[in-house]
Amino acid sequence: MTEKYKIYLSEDTRSRLINDAELFEFTKKDETVNLNAFLKILIVNYFDQYRHDSEALLNNIMSDLTEMTSISDADAAHLADKIVSTYIKNDRISSSKNIAVTLTVSGSSYDIIRIIENNMLRDTSLSQYLKDMFNSYLSIPRSQRESIIFKDTYEDIEKALKESRVLTFTTTSSEDDKSFAVEPYFIAPSKEEQCNYLLCCDARTRTPHTFRISRIRSAFVTSDKFEIDSELQKELQGKAIRSPQSVSKTVSAVIKLNKYGVRKFKVVTKNRPLVSKIDGDLYYFDWPELQLEEYFKRFGRDAIVIEPASLKENLRKYYYYALREYSK
CATH class of the missing domain: 3.30.70 (Alpha-Beta Plaits)
Incomplete structure (x- = not known):
């Protein structure tokens, strides 16, 4: 099932989403930014976290209100929702121009949209709900946003790290779909916390290597285990702290x-x-x-x-x- 929706975003929100889509290399065949593909992944991977965080925020505000005053639970819930809408999601009253964006969803992203429409809207529109979700996502440091967009890759890497297993993958920056087999040691954010890097050892050449995680594709945790090299671990730990994007001498x-x-x-x-x-x-x-x-x-x-x-x-x-x- 495929469906199209029109959502309205501020110029700033749209621009920042495009920046992430470009940095994380969501592109069409003509090399232009594929914002729609990026937003579909964002919706699928961030919905549960956004819903949980939003509910937790409302519950915390309600709890504080009822503890401090004799307000009823119903009034506390109404006031908490108004506080969030007015002070936390205050872009709703912004005078900046909104831009229409056509969102085409299918598969998992379509299923999430249907869940939102049937259960989450109450006094707001789908467009506003998604706008709030996107702004919440953009409030997170970019290195953490990367872990949201590439959730499956992170889970595979973390499993390989935990179990000391060889990881195989391709990358968007390698030629001829070259496959890598590595022994993973660390995930580390760059100095400016723009992107995260996997510091590892090439299982074939025994040389240290680093890969930007947003460029890793088709990650697979193999059944092959490896022994931790304590000297290499110490070396890569130093690189992880200082400059994870380079493991050169x-x-x-x-x-x-x-x-x-x-x-x-x-x-x-x-x-x-x-x-x-x-x-x-x-x-x-x-x-x-x-x-x-x-x-x-x-x-x-x-x-x-x-x-x-x-x-x-x-x-x-x-x-x-x-x-x-x-x-x-």
Whole structure:
């Protein structure tokens, strides 16, 4: 069964949902964002949590009201619902323009919509209920939102972690649907808590690896068990705390920043490495080399690598080939 519904969202809500759909790589064949597919997954995976949290909030407010006053249970319930609608879901009275979004549901998402229509609406419309649900979802940190959207993947990873079992999967970033077999060790959020990463060991090559969980597809917990490598576990634990998006070797680096580089270092916060020491215009780092390379690519001549030689050479080549292409 397939059904279409028209829902109305504020420009901000729609924009933020599109941002999540894009980050989590929900795309159509033409590579445009597939908001409908994303919303269907959101509804299915978040409905139970949203319903539970909403009921718990109302019950807590009702309990506080009846304990503090002689108000009846019925009046407390009415007042609690009004408090939530006025102060927590206050976008209902917002003057911002609403945008119509057509939601096409089928299968599990259709079943959830039917449950909402038959049981949850009371004094509100389906459009408003879904809008409130989406705003509740957006109030959660993005790393936790990722765990909602990829709920099945997280459950498989957590099972593999708990039972020390080899996990197989493909990723959206690998070519030719390459399959990976890994021994999982940690799930860790990135420094800015934008995404979560699986830190693991490749079961075939015995090398450490990291994967963004939102890019993992077709996860499968195998029957193969593995022994925890305590040395590798300690190494990956350090990576999980500092920079889970990269398990490349850690290097001692010295980078010279001019005044514009210093200014950029203060404002470019995404994946910014931690400084070990500052000596005048020299900045010292003990950080994964690949992450240093990716971060300082954005600085151009405002950041010059003094050492190590490998990092200096990689950035030199990066700018050399870029210049060669622009000079054609």
